[in-house]
Amino acid sequence: xxxxxxxxxxxxxxxxxxxxxxxxxxxxxxxxxxxxxxxxxxxxxxxxxxxxxxxxxxxxxxxxxxxxxxxxxxxxxxxxxxxxxxxxxxxxxxxxxxxxxxxxxxxxxxxxxxxxxxxxxxxxxxxxxxxxxxxxxxxxxxxxxxxxxxxxxxxxxxxxxxxxxxxxxxxxxxxxxxxxxxxxxxxxxxxxxxxxxxxxxxxxxxxxxxxxxxxxxxxxxxxxxxxxxxxxxxxxxxxxxxxxxxxxxxxxxxxxxxxxxxxxxxxxxxxxxxxxxxxxxxxxxxxxxxxxxxxxxxxxxxxxxxxxxxxxxxxxxxxxxxxxxxxxxxxxxxxxxxxxxxxxxxxx
Numbered sequence: 001x002x003x004x005x006x007x008x009x010x011x012x013x014x015x016x017x018x019x020x021x022x023x024x025x026x027x028x029x030x031x032x033x034x035x036x037x038x039x040x041x042x043x044x045x046x047x048x049x050x051x052x053x054x055x056x057x058x059x060x061x062x063x064x065x066x067x068x069x070x071x072x073x074x075x076x077x078x079x080x081x082x083x084x085x086x087x088x089x090x091x092x093x094x095x096x097x098x099x100x101x102x103x104x105x106x107x108x109x110x111x112x113x114x115x116x117x118x119x120x121x122x123x124x125x126x127x128x129x130x131x132x133x134x135x136x137x138x139x140x141x142x143x144x145x146x147x148x149x150x151x152x153x154x155x156x157x158x159x160x161x162x163x164x165x166x167x168x169x170x171x172x173x174x175x176x177x178x179x180x181x182x183x184x185x186x187x188x189x190x191x192x193x194x195x196x197x198x199x200x201x202x203x204x205x206x207x208x209x210x211x212x213x214x215x216x217x218x219x220x221x222x223x224x225x226x227x228x229x230x231x232x233x234x235x236x237x238x239x240x241x242x243x244x245x246x247x248x249x250x251x252x253x254x255x256x257x258x259x260x261x262x263x264x265x266x267x268x269x270x271x272x273x274x275x276x277x278x279x280x281x282x283x284x285x286x287x288x289x290x291x292x293x294x295x296x297x298x299x300x301x302x303x304x305x306x307x308x309x310x311x312x313x314x315x316x317x318x319x320x321x322x323x324x325x326x327x328x329x330x331x332x333x334x335x336x337x338x339x340x341x342x343x344x345x346x347x348x
Contacts, residue, residue, distance in 0.1 A: 031104050033142065037067075039096040062133070064115040065091035066124055069100050072139045075111035077218045078187055080127025090121050102142050110137040127191065130214060159217045163243045167224055168207040170248045175200045175208065178320075181226030183210040188219040188235070200226075215243075228252055228293075254293065258284050262334075266343070274342035283322070283333040290331040293319055 066079055068088040076082065086108065089098040102108065112135030113124075123129060165183050169175050179200045185193045196210050221235040222245070229249035236245060264279035285293050322333040 033102050033104055033144065034099065035102045035142065036097055036099045039065075039091060039098075061116065062114040063093065063117055064119045065093070065098075066113040066115070066119075066121075066131075067091050067098050067100075068111045068113070069102065069108055070111055072107040072109055074188070075109075075134065075136045076187055076189060076191075077131075077134070077216050078127035078191065078193060079113050079124035079129060079131065080191055081125050082189065082191070084189075088121070088124075105141060105143050107139050107141060109139050110135075112136065127193070130216065159241075160214045161217060161238045161241055161243050163212045163215045163220075163238060163245070165210045165212075165222060165224065165245050165247055166207050167210065167226070167247050167249065169229065169251065171251050173251075174205040175226070176228060176319075177202050177205070179227040181208075181224065181229075184223040185212050185215070186221045186223065188221070190221070193220070222247070224249065254283065254285070254289075258286075260284070268345065269342055272342075273345045275345050276339050276342055278336070278338035280334050281337050284330045285333065286330055293331075293333075 066088065067090075068075075068079075069086045070084060071086070073084060081088070086103055087100040089100055091098045091112075113131040114133035114135065115129070116132045119129065163185070167181075167183070177200055180197065181200070182195055182197050184195045187193055194212060196212070198208060198210055200208055215238050217238050219235065219237050221233060224232045224247055226249055228251060230252050232247060232249055234247075236243075260282045262280040262282055264277065266275050266277045268275045283293075319333060322335040325332045325334075
């Protein structure tokens with residue numbers, strides 16, 4: 001556990017006072033107004049009453065404050081620009097004020113992001129910079145007759161987690177060495193936070209671990225894409241210093257009609273009452289699917305006609321070990337096979 005990445009979750013009430021005179025509101029025919037909002041941070045007045053105050057970041061600690069005006073929806077943990085916001089602005093640290101384009105007679109709220117370093121407004125477009133603190137207001141409305149408005153927000157420091165995706169196959173055949181894939185960490189709204197590419201090595205046959213560090217406590221989803229497997233997507237919560245997600249991928253199975261057999265033979269083993277089966281297994285893959293074939297994990301079974309004896313025949317796992325030829329419509333893979341165990345012989 002790396003305590004350096006962990007901060008205690010703290011809630012401190014901040015009152016944001018929005019004194020607005022008639023001259024401050026410029027009403028437009030589209031139902032919007034340009035409004036300058038003045039922030040009155042009262043958290044320092046509550047410090048003496050809070051035993052957590054020394055660990056709490058306030059607006060006076062921030063060198064940059066990003067304020068985003070949004071509909072009545074949950075605030076994002078990232079600062080990336082989305083199509084769900086009305087306006088965004090940097091708060092003037094000296095005057096504690098910012099100007100917004102505000103929709104009139106609409107339920108809205110403020111999402112605030114606090115940073116200990118100096119940034120410009122365009123720095124936050126891609127959402128790559130992690131805030132040092134968050135804030136959000138309750139839901140409020142502004143109309144053309146509004147002269148003043150007081151909005152309270154909760155301001156809190158951030159807790160971080162190290163999140164590990166443990167990726168494995170649901171099949172006992174595992175994953176093929178050399179296969180490439182990607183792991184994406186997404187926000188709750190579906191925006192990509194970070195992408196990590198990976199390659200399966202010999203040591204990764206049973207599982208592959210992909211780690212994301214400094215992930216703020218929140219709700220996320222992942223996208224895992226690995227050659228030979230069906231892509232996986234699922235939502236999850238981050239609420240502890242270390243999170244481990246066990247992700248089992250389903251193999252992307254080939255169509256059974258792509259398989260056929262050549263030169264199938266059954267030979268008695270010496271003078272014993274047993275035989276072995278062998279031949280060539282043929283896999284014809286349509287060209288539109290050829291790039292997706294990386295491994296064969298099927299188990300072929302041989303059974304006696306009219307009987308119940310079943311013997312497993314397991315072809316090679318890695319498709320790279322098969323013979324390959326390309327035609328105008330298909331890519332053909334061939335491989336020799338034989339029964340892993342002997343087949344009992346019966347008279348008749």
